[in-house]
Amino acid sequence: MNPTALMILLLSLALGTTTVMMSHHWLLAWIGLEINTLAIIPLMTKSPHPRAIEAATKYFLTQASASALILFSTTMNAWLTGEWSITSTMNPLSSTAFSMALMLKLGLAPLHFWMPEVLQGIPLSTGLILSTWQKIAPMTLLLQTSHLLNLNLLILMGLTSILVGGWGGINQTQIRKIMAFSSIGHLGWMIIILKFDPKLTLFTFFIYIMMTTAMFLSLMSVASTKMTEISTSWPKTPILMTTTMLILLSLAGLPPLTGFSPKLLITLELIKQNTLTLAALTILASLMALFFYTRLTYISILTLPPNTMNSSIHWRMNKIKSLTAIFTSVALLFFPLTPHSFFYHMET
Secondary structure (H helix, E strand, O other): OOHHHHHHHHHHHHHHHHHHHHOOEHHHHHHHHHHHHHHHHHHHOOOOOHHHHHHHHHHHHHHHHHHHHHHHHHHHHHHHHOOOEOOOOOOHHHHHHHHHHHHHHHOOOOOOOHHHHHHHOOOHHHHHHHHOHHHHHHHHHHHHOHHHOOHHHHHHHHHHHHHHHHHHHHOOOEHHHHHHHHHHHHHHHHHHOOOOOHHHHHHHHHHHHHHHHHHHHHHHHHOOOEHHHHOOOOOOOHHHHHHHHHHHHHHHOOOOOOOHHHHHHHHHHHHHOOOHHHHHHHHHHHHHHHHHHHHHHHHHHOOOOOOOOOOHHHHOOOOOOHHHHHHHHHHHHOHHHOOHHHHHHHHO
8 A cells, every 4th residue: 555545544543533532522523433434444445355345345334334323313312402512411212322333333242243254354454453443432432421321231232242252252263353252352341341430441441452452463473364374373483472372361361461450350340339140240251252262372382283394493583573572561561560549449
């Protein structure tokens, strides 16, 4: 892609997200979401392949439907309440329609069907943007309106997303689809705690972005999109594959890695809210996700290809990109830096 066009598209993505984060009016937030959607579609189709065109078409139709529903629900709410402010009151019908539209944009279950197919058809670089940056604007709106949303709807969709994120990733061999179901599962953890503690949702979202970015950058470094490809990457770059294994275990939420911190805090908050059954269900549902993370870890570092590579030394990558190293370090070392205020908040 032309560097000038790429710069314009990336600036448009930044403009759309910034517009949503700075807006207090529903129409301005809707315009920011539309800029975001239109800016990423050319990035999806930068490789002229029918699979990429199909993925971009699915993404456009899904996002257009969600945007139309957002515009309809906010206009109906303004008609009933006379307020266009994002943080103003919202009637129950508009709140439900608005919640469903944002969850469709994020890819939460049971509105998740577009996410694995779209992520599978686009390059890893665009998949990184779709899995991280494109989720900032809808999550911002959810955080701003958390006090107006229906608690039962959030809990239902959050628990369903955790189940679908674990169940759907078990039978996959494509790493991009596994990352899509991983995204669905992590978003379920964020949504399920959104009404109880929005700050904890923001903290979990930040950790998710760090870990997912590090994982995608590692996959881009070794150009792996399948399990069979990642299983042969150990002779090329042992150090990077070791850190990739740790990132996978961090995504699974195993201590003492970074991904354990948000799951621990969310579980403690659910127990604090006297929802012991919900806390137990979320932990049990995440066990399925732990299975496919562990399987991917085993394939990536504990197995060797069936053929002996006599020239493996010459295939080794001597340099690792600085951006990959930075995000990998942050994703792996953030747990000891977790603010004590979060733990203090949970205890009080």
